[in-house]
Amino acid sequence: MKLRYDGPAPGWKQGLPLGNGRLGAVVYGDGASETWCITELTYWSGKSEPAVTASQGKSDIDAMRELFYAGNYVEGEEMASRLLQAEKRNFGTNLSLCDVRLSFAGGDQGESMTRELNLEEAVYRAVSTSTRTSTSKNMAVDDSSLIRETIASHPNNVIASHVRREGITVGGVAFTLRLEGRTDRFDARASGDDMLVFESQATETMHSDGTCGVKSRGAVHVVAAGGSVTLQDAAIVVDGADEAWIYFAVETDYRREDEAWEQEAASRVKQAAEQGYSQVREAHIADFKQLYGRVEADFGDSGASALPIDERVRLLRGGGDDPQLFTLFFQYGRYLMIAGSRHDSPLPMHLQGIWNDGEANRMAWSCDYHLDVNSEMNYYGAEAANLAECHLPLMRYIERLAEAGRETARSYYGCEGWTAHVFSNAWGFTEPGWHYSWGLNVTGGLWIANQLREHYEYGRSESFLRESAYPVLKESALFFLDYMTIHPKYGWLVTGPSNSPENSFYVGGSRDRSYTLSMGPTMDQSLVRDLFAFCLEASEQLGVDEPLRERLRQAIELLPPLQIGKSGQLQEWLEDYGEAQPDHRHLSHLYALYPGGQITPHGTPELSEAARRTLTMRMRDEGLEDVEFTLALFAASFARLHDGDRAYDQLSYLIAELCFDNLLTYSKAGIAGAETNIFVADGNFGAAAAVTEMLLQSHAGEIHLLPALPFQWHTGRITGLRARGNAEVDIEWQGGELITATIHSHAQLETVVRYGEGIVPITLAAGESCRLERSAFAAEEQLR
Incomplete structure (x- = not known):
C-alpha cells in the first residue's frame, strides 16, 4: 500500500498529499529542491454577512408558483431572478497558506530519485542519489543519498520532517529554507537563530472584496545535529549538519475570541522539537494506524504492484489487469479521509479536501462546500469504510x-x-x-x-x-x-x-x-x-x-x-x-x-x-461530460443495480483518465467554466464509497454480501467494512464466489444476510459474531 514513483515531482500535480485533519501539505521536488504547499482548513477569505432578499416570503412564492402552474416559465424564472437570488458579496474561499521551499546543497535536478507515500503509516519519503561533489565548504560528497522523510502529525499538530544523508557519516546535510506566502498579506521574519515566524491574512478579490478573511500566525523551527543553523535574509540556513529536523505549525483566529492563538504555533513547534522527531513520528504512526488499520483489503495481484504508480496507470489505460491498483485506490481514499478530516477538525473537508492547488481560487470556482453532491460525496464512504x-x-x-x-x-x-x-x-x-x-x-x-x-x-x-x-x-x-x-x-x-x-x-x-x-x-x-x-x-x-x-x-x-x-x-x-x-x-x-x-x-x-x-x-x-464525481456516481449506482462489471469499468476509467500522477482526481478543463484541469477530492472519496458498495450493501434492511463483485476481482478478501446497525463484516471470496463471511455486532442486531438469491436470518447480541459459509446460502436458495 504505497504510492511509489521513480523520478522527481516537478509540480503540485505530481506531489504527494499529507494531512492531519487541519494542516495539509502537498510535497513535491527533485534532488535539488523540495516544496511543501501548505494549506490550513480554516484559512478562509470572506466573512459572515446577514441574508438580504427582496422576497416578501410566502406571498411572492405563491405568485411565482402560479406562473409555473400556468406554464409561464419565462415570467416565473424572471421573478425568481429578481427575488430569489443572493449576491455573492464576501462569500470567500479556502486559500492556500504558503510554500515551504527547501534548496539542498550538493543536489542536482537530474540525479536519480525515488519517492513514495506509505499509506499504512502516512509517511512521505524521497531518496535522491548523487555522485557529485558539494560546493559546501563543510562537506564533500561522493556517491551518497539524500533522504527526506515528512509527516503531518495529528497528535502534535505539526508537519515534521527529517533530512539525512547516507554514504556520509559527518556533515552531509546542507540546505536553505524559505517561506513564500500564497496571499498578498504575508510577512515572515526571523525569531532567534533557528526559527522563522510569519503572520498573514486570507484575502483575495475573486470571491470577496480583498479586505476580509481569517488571520494566521505560524512558525518553522529547524534543529540540527552537528554543523550550523543560522538565519540569513529571512531564511534558515543549515550547513554541514549530520542530520536535521524541521517542524512547521500554524494557528488562525477562526472562531477564536481570545488572543492566545497568536503564540500557539511557535510554542507547538518548540514542544515538538523538545519531544524529538522519533517520538513525534512514533505517536503519529500509532494514531494514524488506529483508524487506517481497521480495514484490510486484497483484490488479487497480477504482478503489476511491483511497478511505479504512473507506469501501472498507463498499463491500466491500455487495458491491463491490475486488481491491486483498485485496492490501493480504495485505501488511498481512506487515507485521504483520515488525513483530511479528524474528530476534532474545526471544519469538514471542502471541494479539494484540505489541499489546494490554487487553480480554483483564481476563477469563478471556489474551494467551498457544494451542497448538491460534492460535499456529501466527500463523506459518502466514511461510515462503511x-x-x-x-x-x-x-x-x-x-x-x-x-x-x-x-x-x-x-x-x-x-x-x-x-x-x-x-x-x-x-x-x-x-x-x-x-x-x-x-x-x-x-x-x-x-x-x-x-x-x-x-x-x-x-x-x-x-x-x-x-x-x-x-x-x-x-x-x-x-x-x-x-x-x-x-x-x-x-x-x-x-x-x-x-x-x-x-x-x-x-x-x-x-x-x-x-x-x-x-x-x-x-x-x-x-x-x-x-x-x-x-x-x-x-x-x-x-x-x-x-x-x-x-x-x-x-x-x-x-x-x-x-x-x-x-x-x-x-x-x-x-x-x-x-x-x-x-x-x-x-x-x-x-x-x-x-x-x-x-x-x-x-x-x-x-x-x-x-x-x-x-x-x-x-x-x-x-x-x-468527463467529471470525477460523475464517474464515481456511475460506479456506485451500477453497484446498487448489482452490476459489478459496469461499476468496475467506471472506476477503471476514473483511475486511468481522470487522475493526476499523484492519483488525485480532477475535473476536466471546460466543464462548469473550469479553465484548466482542477483537482476535486470527491472523485477519490466517491470511488472509495463505490468500492464498499460493490462488496457490501446494507441499505435495504439486510446485509448483502458481494452484491456487485466484478470479474477482475475474482479472488480476494476484505475485513472491517461496516454495515448499518453497528456491525462489521469480513468477507473472503475465490473464483468469483463467496467462501466465508463473518459478522461482528457492536449492538443488538436482528437482520438477514443475503448472498445471491439466498438469505440467512441472524440475531446477535452486542459483542457477538457469526460466521457464514457459502453452503449456508446455497441451502437457503434450494429451500426457496
Whole structure:
C-alpha cells in the first residue's frame, strides 16, 4: 500500500498529499529542491454577512408558483431572478497558506530519485542519489543519498520532517529554507537563530472584496545535529549538519475570541522539537494506524504492484489487469479521509479536501462546500469504510448550518425551520446561489443534513439521535411542511420553484429556450420522502412530538411517486420534460437509487430498470461530460443495480483518465467554466464509497454480501467494512464466489444476510459474531 514513483515531482500535480485533519501539505521536488504547499482548513477569505432578499416570503412564492402552474416559465424564472437570488458579496474561499521551499546543497535536478507515500503509516519519503561533489565548504560528497522523510502529525499538530544523508557519516546535510506566502498579506521574519515566524491574512478579490478573511500566525523551527543553523535574509540556513529536523505549525483566529492563538504555533513547534522527531513520528504512526488499520483489503495481484504508480496507470489505460491498483485506490481514499478530516477538525473537508492547488481560487470556482453532491460525496464512504470519527466535523458543521439557515427560511420563504441551498462556506452561508439556474436548489441543506441520518443508521447511538440528528432534521421537516404546496393538477405535495442540480429542460416541442426551474423536481421529492420517514420513525423511537407524527404521515401520503418517462428512464422532473442536456454531469434525480434506498433491484425492479436506463442513456451520448464525481456516481449506482462489471469499468476509467500522477482526481478543463484541469477530492472519496458498495450493501434492511463483485476481482478478501446497525463484516471470496463471511455486532442486531438469491436470518447480541459459509446460502436458495 504505497504510492511509489521513480523520478522527481516537478509540480503540485505530481506531489504527494499529507494531512492531519487541519494542516495539509502537498510535497513535491527533485534532488535539488523540495516544496511543501501548505494549506490550513480554516484559512478562509470572506466573512459572515446577514441574508438580504427582496422576497416578501410566502406571498411572492405563491405568485411565482402560479406562473409555473400556468406554464409561464419565462415570467416565473424572471421573478425568481429578481427575488430569489443572493449576491455573492464576501462569500470567500479556502486559500492556500504558503510554500515551504527547501534548496539542498550538493543536489542536482537530474540525479536519480525515488519517492513514495506509505499509506499504512502516512509517511512521505524521497531518496535522491548523487555522485557529485558539494560546493559546501563543510562537506564533500561522493556517491551518497539524500533522504527526506515528512509527516503531518495529528497528535502534535505539526508537519515534521527529517533530512539525512547516507554514504556520509559527518556533515552531509546542507540546505536553505524559505517561506513564500500564497496571499498578498504575508510577512515572515526571523525569531532567534533557528526559527522563522510569519503572520498573514486570507484575502483575495475573486470571491470577496480583498479586505476580509481569517488571520494566521505560524512558525518553522529547524534543529540540527552537528554543523550550523543560522538565519540569513529571512531564511534558515543549515550547513554541514549530520542530520536535521524541521517542524512547521500554524494557528488562525477562526472562531477564536481570545488572543492566545497568536503564540500557539511557535510554542507547538518548540514542544515538538523538545519531544524529538522519533517520538513525534512514533505517536503519529500509532494514531494514524488506529483508524487506517481497521480495514484490510486484497483484490488479487497480477504482478503489476511491483511497478511505479504512473507506469501501472498507463498499463491500466491500455487495458491491463491490475486488481491491486483498485485496492490501493480504495485505501488511498481512506487515507485521504483520515488525513483530511479528524474528530476534532474545526471544519469538514471542502471541494479539494484540505489541499489546494490554487487553480480554483483564481476563477469563478471556489474551494467551498457544494451542497448538491460534492460535499456529501466527500463523506459518502466514511461510515462503511469504518471511519465514523472522520465524519464528525461534518456533523458539527451541519448543526451550525441549521442555525444559520433559520434566517434564510424566514426571510426568503416566510417559513419556520431552516433551509440552505447549493453553496456554503466557513461562515454558514445558506442563501440561494447568485444565479437561479443553479443556485435555487432548495433541498441543498437537506441533502447534506442527510449525512446525520447516515451516521446514526451505522452507529445506532440513541444519544446522537436525540441530541443531534433528530433536532436538526426535525427543523428541516418543519420547513418543508410549511413551505411545500399542493399541486393543483395532481394533488401532490411538491416543492418549488426549484431546480434539479444543475440541469435544464425543454417544455413541449419547442427547443428555442431551455429552463431550469419547475415545481416538484424528483431530487427534492426523494430527499423529502426520506426526511419525513426518518423523522416519523425517530419521533416514535424517542417518544416525542406526537402531534408532528400525524402531520408527517399525512404529508408522506401526498408525496409524488417516482415516475418512469416515455423513454423508459427515471423522470428527472414532475413532468416528462425534454432533456436540454442529456449528457449532463449531474445525476441528482437518481438519489433514490444511490445514496438513498428507495430503489432496489429486489424491492422495486421496474424502477431499478428505469434507473439503469437513465444511466445508459447518459453514457450513450458522445458529449458526456468527463467529471470525477460523475464517474464515481456511475460506479456506485451500477453497484446498487448489482452490476459489478459496469461499476468496475467506471472506476477503471476514473483511475486511468481522470487522475493526476499523484492519483488525485480532477475535473476536466471546460466543464462548469473550469479553465484548466482542477483537482476535486470527491472523485477519490466517491470511488472509495463505490468500492464498499460493490462488496457490501446494507441499505435495504439486510446485509448483502458481494452484491456487485466484478470479474477482475475474482479472488480476494476484505475485513472491517461496516454495515448499518453497528456491525462489521469480513468477507473472503475465490473464483468469483463467496467462501466465508463473518459478522461482528457492536449492538443488538436482528437482520438477514443475503448472498445471491439466498438469505440467512441472524440475531446477535452486542459483542457477538457469526460466521457464514457459502453452503449456508446455497441451502437457503434450494429451500426457496
